[in-house]
Amino acid sequence: METWVIISLVVLFIIIIGLIVYYISKNNNKVSQGTILVPDVKSKIDIEESSSDLVENKLIEKVDFKSIPEEITKDTKVVSSLSISSKTENDLLKKLELFEKNKGFIKKDVNLATLSKQFETNTKYLSEIIKIHRQKPFNSYLNELRVYYIVNRIKNEPKYINTKVSYLASDCGFTSHSTFTTIFTQIMNESPSVFLKRIKEEQKRI
Structure with a gap:
């Protein structure tokens, strides 16, 4: 067991x-x-x-990075970004100089569209040409031409000293008296009436 x-x-x-x-x-x-x-x-x-x-x-x-437009990949301030040939650029510059010489800017109907049509180009090309070669947007370019034109006439032609501001506005291409006064003041740092008074006093002292 x-x-x-x-x-x-x-x-x-x-x-x-x-x-x-x-x-x-x-x-x-x-x-x-x-x-x-x-x-x-x-x-x-x-x-x-x-x-x-x-x-x-x-x-x-x-x-395909090559397909990305050059304008997107870098800053462009040259006319070549718009594919304008040198010949076209030079032609537009000559027309612009002639426009300035002939005082075409005092016409009341002048704007970017009408001037582009006159130059036989498009608004984009003309706008860029002015930005690059005149270093300002089209409207500023046109307004300055008009204001400096009338300033020169006031200084050199005695009859303009006693002219009404509304006539001065019309004479240099502005359709609105108030618009002319505003733009004139911005460019000259004094209103048309103050400018006229100052020129009148200066000429009295001569």
């Missing part, structure tokens, strides 16, 4: 030892599998990043 008890205990001990060994072995396998999975995950991330870079590179390759 005692022998069977001893044998049973030995068998039980062996079973317990076997279970312990099996449990430890199983845990070790899980740990070892985990260490293998880590590089697998990293590889997967690397593959995804590589794929993302590849897609991004393909998208960049599809963009």
Whole structure:
């Protein structure tokens, strides 16, 4: 009887030892599998990043940077940005000089559209030519020509000293007396009436 008890205990001990060994072995396998999975995950991330870079590179390759207009990629203040040939530029400048010499600016119907039509060009080209070569927008250019024209006449022709402001406005191309007064004041830093009074006093002292 005692022998069977001893044998049973030995068998039980062996079973317990076997279970312990099996449990430890199983845990070790899980740990070892985990260490293998880590590089697998990293590889997967690397593959995804590589794929993302590849897609991004393909998208960049599809963009044709040469097709982007030059005006968008850099500041342009030269006529060449409008594809005007040197001949066209020179022709427009000659017409502009003739316009100034003949005092075409005192006509009341002169504006960018009518002058462009007269010069046989478009408003965009003429506007840019004036901005570059006269260094001001068209309206400022036209207004200054008119004001300096009438200022010169007031200084050199005595009859203009006693002229009404409304007549001065009309004589230099303005259709509105108030507009003329405003623009004259902006350019000369004094109103037409004050300017006339000052010139009159200066001439009395001569």
